[in-house]
Amino acid sequence: MKGKVAVMSEPMKMEVHEYEIPEPEKGAIVLNVSRTNVCGSELHIWKGEHPTKKKGVLGHEMVGTVYKLGENVTTDYAARPINEGDRIAAVYFLTCRKCNFCRRGNFPLCEKALTFWGKGPEEFPHFHGTFGSHYYVHPDQYFYKVPDNVPDIAAASANCALSQVYFGLDKSGLSYGDSVVIQGAGGLGLNAAAVAKEKGAKVIIIDAVESRLEMAKQFGADHVINLKQYDTVEKRAEAVRELTDRVGADLGIELSGVPAAFSEGIHLIRSGGKYVTIGNVSTGKYTDFDPGLLTRKSIQIIPIVRYDPWYLDKALTFLSKNINKYPFIKMMDGVFEFSSIQEALDRSVSREVTRASIVMEASEIVTL
Known part of the structure; x- marks a missing residue:
């Protein structure tokens, strides 16, 4: 055959x-x-x-x-x-x-x-x-x-998007009551929102597509920020500070695949916070970056490629437990x-x- x-x-x-x-x-x-x-x-x-x-x-x-x-x-x-x-x-x-x-x-x-x-x-x-x-x-x-x-x-x-962000969030040490800002409300971002919400985090998502932001709310986002409305890094950073007691998010996670999002990330995170990067996988693409700001804020950057293979089983179990809570089928x-x-x-x-x-x-x- x-x-x-x-x-x-x-x-x-x-x-x-x-x-x-x-x-x-x-x-x-x-x-x-x-x-x-x-x-x-x-x-x-x-x-x-x-x-x-x-x-x-x-x-x-x-x-x-x-x-x-x-x-x-x-x-x-x-x-x-x-x-x-x-x-x-x-x-x-x-x-x-x-x-x-x-x-x-x-x-x-x-x-x-x-x-x-x-x-x-x-x-x-x-x-x-x-x-x-x-x-x-x-x-x-x-x-x-x-x-x-x-x-x-x-x-x-499950074997890519969900497993990947689940692994990244666990590696970050995200805990109950933390705030997380997610850059990108595509498949990775929506899955990350659900996992972060189940961990007890305050979830903020940034994207430029309104329909994605509306879907993000159904996946657990407490707040959404539209790139078109907040059209500069400074405006977006200020919006995040307003939602996080004026200090910035405890954790940022880059899931957009846009190099400029990486350089923006450290502006959204509090001093001593963490930043997980997953979306940027194409080598040879560059963005301006402020290393001095990274150092002064003492932000820990955690790059994630793939995941420990048993996270696929964790992802499938997560789906089974939450299949009626979040609109995965949509x-x-x-x-x-x-x-x-x-x-x-x-x-x-x-x-x-x-x-x-x-x-x-x-x-x-x-x-x-």
């Missing part, structure tokens, strides 16, 4: 290829992809902004069902029994547990994290990304069973068939769609 995979032949150009569905090796799994999302990192690649990846298979946010289990695969990474047909979410990178970084406990920086990601689709096992009918889960790639009460449309975001404002992946990417780049989701079956497309 053959499956389909969407391949970027060059930036802004997508083709669909067919390959034999592989037999999983020992410790691996082959999944049927049910739903996959367009993440911001895909958009950087699609626009040709990634330093190395200029073609190949895209996609990493996903949920699927087990098509075939490899030898010795009987449970997920939380020891739950796994069978064909079960719904699975997989961490999008490998954790070898043997390299220099893994031996130091720094699993997100595993030297083998993305060894399959750069391979061309012609190379076995072909289905290296989630923009396809199938997806190959490698040995050393953590995966977890999706709770029954979490629908695909919510579960598909986060995707554009749903496309597999045949329309290029349209999903193009409309995401043009910001006609905030969060695009791709389904393998047309019957799964619903109006939200």
Whole structure:
């Protein structure tokens, strides 16, 4: 049997290829992809902004069902029994547990994290990304069973957006009663708002799109700041101070992917505060920065790339506990068939769609 995979032949150009569905090796799994999302990192690649990846298979946010289990695969990474047909979410990178970084406990920086990601689709096992009918889960790639009460449309975001911000907020030490200012109300920002709110924080979100800010309120934001209304760094910093006893937020988290947001962040945070940066992943982009202000305010900067792999299980549990409290199913404002992946990417780049989701079956497309 053959499956389909969407391949970027060059930036802004997508083709669909067919390959034999592989037999999983020992410790691996082959999944049927049910739903996959367009993440911001895909958009950087699609626009040709990634330093190395200029073609190949895209996609990493996903949920699927087990098509075939490899030898010795009987449970997920939380020891739950796994069978064909079960719904699975997989961490999008490998954790070898043997390299220099893994031996130091720094699993997100595993030297083998993305060894399959750069391979061309012609190379076995072909289905290296989630923009396809199938997806190959490698040995050393953590995966977890999706709770029954979490629908695909919510579960598909867990292995990147939700896990990433959950990990970042935990690394920051955010605690009950703290204030957090979130730069960006896209998928990462909305998930961060919900997690921060459940931790007992006062949540402030900054964005330029009014519809995003309205959605942010539904995800736990106590206050929203519109970039168009507060159109300078000074005005936005003053707005944050007014909401935080005139001192600034205890924590800032950059989720916009805009370099200028990084330089702005330290203006929004109190002296002795912390600043988590996640959104800026494209190298070679620069912004003016005031290092003297950083030093004088003694702000701690915490860069986050990927996450400890077990955070995917924490993210799925978070969804299960809060699925009726926050509108996770409304986060995707554009749903496309597999045949329309290029349209999903193009409309995401043009910001006609905030969060695009791709389904393998047309019957799964619903109006939200």
